[in-house]
Amino acid sequence: MKKTVIIAAALAAALAGSVYMKEQNAADNVPQKRKGGSVSVVVSPVEQTQWQRQVEALGTIKARESVELAAKVTERVAQIHFDDGDSVSKGQLLVTLNHAEQDAKLTAARANLVEQQREYRRIEDLVKTKTIASNELDKIRTGIDVAAAIVAQTEAEVDARYIRAPFAGLLGFRSISTGALVSPGTEISTLDDISVVKLDFPVPERYLNELRPGSSISAMAAAFPGQPFVGTVANIDSRVNPTTRAVVVRAELDNADGKLRPGMLMTLKLIVDERRSTIIPEEAVIPRQNRQYVFVVADGKVVEKQITLGSRQRGWVEVESGLVEGELVITRGAQRVRPGQTVTPRERENFSYQEIS
Incomplete structure (x- = not known):
């Protein structure tokens, strides 16, 4: 009987220790706070920059003139x-x-x-x-x-x-x-004039109104990694493909060095618009149904703002209204704060959860 009591006491002690360790780990994972309950968040300034709306596509090289x-x-x-x-x-x-x-x-x-x-x-x-x-x-x-x-x-x-x-x-x-x-x-034999090459690529029909001869493109080929080939749009096809709902655009690239050959596949970016715009990191955007919001830090407190977005690029979005240059939007920690809460803004993430004294 005495032996049974001892075993029961040992199990109880082990269970208590396990609960203590879980609580300690939970305490260690509490969001970073400064003294007085101020949550530490990562922010990024709203910027004004030259913004390009781009269309990414795949194209095939053709010779300017080709004959068998x-x-x-x-x-x-x-x-x-x-x-x-x-x-x-x-x-x-x-x-x-x-x-x-x-x-x-x-x-x-x-x-x-x-x-x-x-x-x-x-x-x-x-x-x-x-x-x-x-x-x-x-x-x-x-x-x-x-x-x-x-x-x-x-x-x-x-x-x-x-x-x-x-x-x-x-x-x-x-x-x-x-x-x-x-x-x-x-x-x-075959004869190709490749001093200048043609690059044909499809563009979704929704961009048709923005396509213009003379627009710039930047293309890359797998054979020459890291080397961009710059060209301009020469013409736009007269028909839209009824299956793909895309129109074929033809650009011309200078090829005086003869690196590009007919039949090569190229990835390209077509600049359809370029203007001065307000931009923020994409991760700062908080979507709610069909509306978009951000948390802004003003005077050390969180302010929620509704914004209107324009076009997107990898990692960045264009803001058409709702923000001004220089405001600080929260990019990390937005899920831990609420409007009106006092926060401590930082410029980069700190992966330690220790208290900051």
Whole structure:
């Protein structure tokens, strides 16, 4: 019996100790207060700054000009005048196809034209002397026109055997070899003008009224982390996608160093508006139903103010009304205070719960 009493007393003592430790821990976790019951809170000043309303989007790079080089005729490749990845100028010769037959036809056509012109001059002299009728000149003139047309046609056939760059740019991989038989539509290579690139990206239709050619964008590519590429909006598409409810915007970026390539994915920020605005940290906002409030520290006491918010950015919100520059809004500890309560404002968090003497 005595042993049972001793065990019961020990259990009671252990339970009492556990309750004491819980109460002590609870006491240690009481919000930080100064002497006299003043709660310590973290505050941030209301600021006036240059505020940008931005739209974030994903876009795809396209070349300013892009083409797949192909032959116009069926012929064998005689010579290739470029290597993979060459930078070429407008009109530069890239491929020569066999053209011996066309050269021979052109020589014959030109000779026929010269003969027709000579015959015309001879008949013209005879007409002047009234040896033959003047209507003979009309026949010869028709023959000259036909001969000239044949020369032009043959020259075009010869020219089709010389494949040239339609504009300055960067060539892709070569898809043919010397001696290969090519036909219309056979790809020879690709040519892209990437000195300036186009960046196409979708923007929600609600921003349509704020989109303007000339607006600035800043874009980033995964291949070049930390390096922004700056450009301007060149145009806005004439249609809104009925499925996504977005309009495609096209921006242009200078790419003189050739870093950006067609098909690259870029993350970008489009500046749709820029103005002087009042801003506060987003964490200071206290939402209640469809209204927004903040706690302001004035003369050491908490004052509740209703505010009207504008646009948001990461960590910050624009305040359209309700606050003035320099006021101190509570960003930490708002859940522990109430309007009219005396508080001690601090500029940063202190993670110790010890009493401040």
